[in-house]
Amino acid sequence: MAEISKSLKSEKAQEAAVAERTKDRRIYNPAVDILEDADNLYIYADMPGADDKSVNVSLENDVLTIEAQSQDVSFDKHDVTYTEYGVGDYYRAFTLNETVDRDKIEARVKNGVLNIVLPKAEAVKPRSIPIKVG
């Protein structure tokens, strides 16, 4: 049940921004991997064609938005004879459950994969409490 409410949340965030776009370009939902360990939350997103200049990561309230523009691919005197993928921009938003230390967020793009490291805020990190005998 928790899973469903989470995906509902992310859908809401999605719709709000996709509704109005001035640029007439196709927008794709990048495939993502999301992992978590004790200290950080890691997001990997496939955004082929995007580079460090075109990717935009923002965190507002607890909605993390990733966006990227990719260049159109066309060649002079060549006709597109067969297509299996479309080229467009990328957009996806997530509602974060965890409290993130927003000053320490790191994002990097390599080979068309966006990698975001979101360090958890000190307050929410698991702490082990020593138990005294006495």
Place this chain on the structure above:
Amino acid sequence: MITIERPFFRWDPWREMDRLQREMTGVFNLPRRRAAVFPPLNIHTGDDDVIITSEIPGIDPADVELTVTGDTLTIKGLRKEHETKEGETWHRRERGSGNFYRTVQLPYNVDGNKVQADYVNGVLKIVLPRAEADKPRKISVTSGK
């Protein structure tokens, strides 16, 4: 609506719940950009060469092997799996990994020695020049006598 009685299948509440669950997941899943094949290719054909672009994000170009024979191109490669470290838990796993293999038939024979490939921002671009012997030739017609 026509209902057909199927004597072999009794109404199964578990199956019904399974179906319902599948329908619900369909509602919550957003449209994803996922081709049925990996890696997806686009082919741009010119008079003198074919350019193939393919989206293969997050690989090491050294892990891709291209072979050309006549008018057939083979793309072989590996997209490494994320090594789950201790204490890591997955929230979502949508990006695929593993070995991939594709064979494409090109519109004409290409010169295997002149094929060039580069990998930029997760997009592989292969330029395959048409073989000299395969190029169309203009034959001028001379009048006899």
